Amino acid sequence: DIQMTQSPSSLSASIGDRVTITCRASQSISSYLNWYQQKPGKAPKLLIFGASSLHYGVPSRFSGSGSGTDFTLTISSLQPEDFATYYCQQSSSTPQTFGQGTKVEIK
Amino acid sequence: EVQLLESGGGLVQPGGSLRLSCVASGFTFSSYAMSWVRQAPGKGLEWVSGTSGNGGSTYYAGSVKGRFTISRDNSKNTLYLQMSSLRAEDTAVYYCAIGGTYPGSHSDYWGQGTLVTVSS
Numbered sequence: 001d002i003q004m005t006q007s008p009s010s011l012s013a014s015i016g017d018r019v020t021i022t023c024r025a026s027q028s029i030s031s032y033l034n035w036y037q038q039k040p041g042k043a044p045k046l047l048i049f050g051a052s053s054l055h056y057g058v059p060s061r062f063s064g065s066g067s068g069t070d071f072t073l074t075i076s077s078l079q080p081e082d083f084a085t086y087y088c089q090q091s092s093s094t095p096q097t098f099g100q101g102t103k104v105e106i107k
Numbered sequence: 108e109v110q111l112l113e114s115g116g117g118l119v120q121p122g123g124s125l126r127l128s129c130v131a132s133g134f135t136f137s138s139y140a141m142s143w144v145r146q147a148p149g150k151g152l153e154w155v156s157g158t159s160g161n162g163g164s165t166y167y168a169g170s171v172k173g174r175f176t177i178s179r180d181n182s183k184n185t186l187y188l189q190m191s192s193l194r195a196e197d198t199a200v201y202y203c204a205i206g207g208t209y210p211g212s213h214s215d216y217w218g219q220g221t222l223v224t225v226s227s
Contacts, residue, residue, distance in 0.1 A: 034214075043217035044152065089213075095169070098151060098153065098154065100151045101152070
């Protein structure tokens with residue numbers, strides 16, 4: 001199975017900050033990388049697919065980049081509604097494994 | 108409007124069985140692969156199983172292979188997860204999702220989840 005490792009596991013940031021979360025795959029996954037946002041008690045929501053394609057309706061302050069084994073999710077200007085846990089997921093092969101998550105908290 | 112509604116969760120003893128259902132509406136169910144993803148209390152997401160649109164291809168995580176069976180009834184727009192030989196570590200909220208099975212896929216719609224608790 002492909003292992004996905006996110007860093008950091010948690011971070012504290014202020015409104016308006018630029019936030020970057022990284023995700024590393026244990027082997028090359030091309031651009032088969034998705035990012036999800038999850039808030040407590042809710043189902044995950046797709047933010048980005050194919051490493052850099054913004055899902056419909058997702059604000060443009062979210063962006064993704066990377067290919068091969070190293071990927072990044074960037075929030076250009078953190079908003080109050082962005083405090084949540086973020087997960088990367090590889091869709092190169094089954095099982096389509098997730099990273100362990102990055103919790104973004106208010107500083 | 109796309110909707111996925113899971114049911115069938117509950118409390119079950121270790122070694123027991125349970126069948127989860129996910130009723131879909133708002134899209135052509137038979138045209139889409141479907142998957143199950145779970146989340147243990149306070150933990151991250153774990154992909155569990157996926158199936159093709161016609162149900163002819165199925166895929167499992169190693170942690171559930173041989174114990175869980177995914178299936179679908181396209182005439183009823185329903186996805187199932189039959190779980191047997193349940194263990195405490197299977198305790199989780201189980202989500203069904205569209206997609207999440209083939210290379211390059213992603214899950215843009217998820218259900219609200221159903222809680223399975225395995226405990227004596």
